[in-house]
Amino acid sequence: MRGRAELVQELKTLRKGRGLLGRLEERVGPVLRSACEVTDEDGLATVRQKVAGRLSELAEHLPEDLRLAALAAFAICAEARQPLYQDRVKWAAMRVDRDPRTVRRRVDEAIELLAELATGASAAPAASPADRWHSTSLTVAMVLDQPQPEILEQRRIVADQDGLRSLDLAVSLPAGRQDLTVTVLYGGTLVDRGMEASDRWGYGLELPRPLARGESWEVAALFRLPSAAALRPYMVCVPRHLCDSFDLRVRFGLEHPREVRTLEGAFQRDVSDPAYSGGRHAVDSAGEVHLRFRGLTPGLAYGARWDDEP
The missing domain is CATH 2.60.40 (Immunoglobulin-like)
Known part of the structure; x- marks a missing residue:
């Protein structure tokens, strides 16, 4: 799997607009597809499910404030499914009693850590029939x-x-x-x-x-x-x-x-x-x-x- 820097950029693209509720064919890049085990045969509903599931799983390893910021940024959290990224940031800011600028910084920090965790967990060679x-x-x-x-x-x-x-x-x-x-x-x-x-x-x-x-x-x-x-x-x-x-x-x-x-x-x-x-x-x-x-x-x-x- 390619490096963390590429995944960070793809995650920053994904958070824009409607996040996971937007046009995923334009937002889920090749590194993110690999991290979430998305295949060419998967339809949009399956892609959305796989990406949301994988990001939610990784977010469980983040501190609570960063986890909330990440789930809101990608519109994974049901309560934060506003159509605009800035609206989701405002929602998270009210939840953690911080200003939106602080939450934006926490989203950036969460994305860096999610990318590190995803690439770190995938750093080992792919399992083969003789190595499982x-x-x-x-x-x-x-x-x-x-x-x-x-x-x-x-x-x-x-x-x-x-x-x-x-x-x-x-x-x-x-x-x-x-x-x-x-x-x-x-x-x-x-x-x-x-x-x-x-x-x-x-x-x-x-x-x-x-x-x-x-x-x-x-x-x-x-x-x-x-x-x-x-x-x-x-x-x-x-x-x-x-x-x-x-x-x-x-x-x-x-x-x-x-x-x-x-x-x-x-x-x-x-x-x-x-x-x-x-x-x-x-x-x-x-x-x-x-x-x-x-x-x-x-x-x-x-x-x-x-x-x-x-």
Whole structure:
């Protein structure tokens, strides 16, 4: 799927006039069609339904004020189906007790975040008959109080289609694949898929036999890094596939950071943004934190971020 910038422009076009109640054949561009799985065979009613459904689904992950602004801007909200965009802005302004200029800025912010979420959730390669699965549990233990940090990852997956033969995964590090040692402990054979981006290494696990639809499987891998400098001050999971639960433990040791913040359903750009606060989490007397997340959304970030200085 093409980039976020193109989708932002298409969403700004869609909000004009009557929004989703207008002439969609002129307003739903190719990137938005892809994000909403619109096909050439779909009639206008189906296109309207798909676009409204997808935007509503994504808007659920926005703060309440931005969600309201977005639903009003596109005329998705039944109470805000005025014929003009400026009238829908005025309606939203009254609902949130703000002036229309503030609401227009919030609509722009909502569009940026909707586009980021849509493209982030679609960043993984399209599923194929040999690559359809989801995680029922992901457990990660990160140990930082030793010369070479280690990360133990254990995962239980379920095949969503007959004939599942491999799992496509990825890990992001400042230095990429360089000096990263990976050992598969059980469940499959490691396959190096090369660098997907400047800081993201793609790898696969070839399963010892094909899985049937609904069959579960467990895999585990150990990642060893040359030093703590090879890590960023956070540990997050951004699932490509659905993930029911994520259990994260980070052991800092006695020289632990002053503050640890949780990231739950954050946009990817928020992970390293100092302005994004997140929830504060205490470090226990052993220098550890333990976090649990449920119902992870593909494309969003879950985990912990901490200060560089102890």
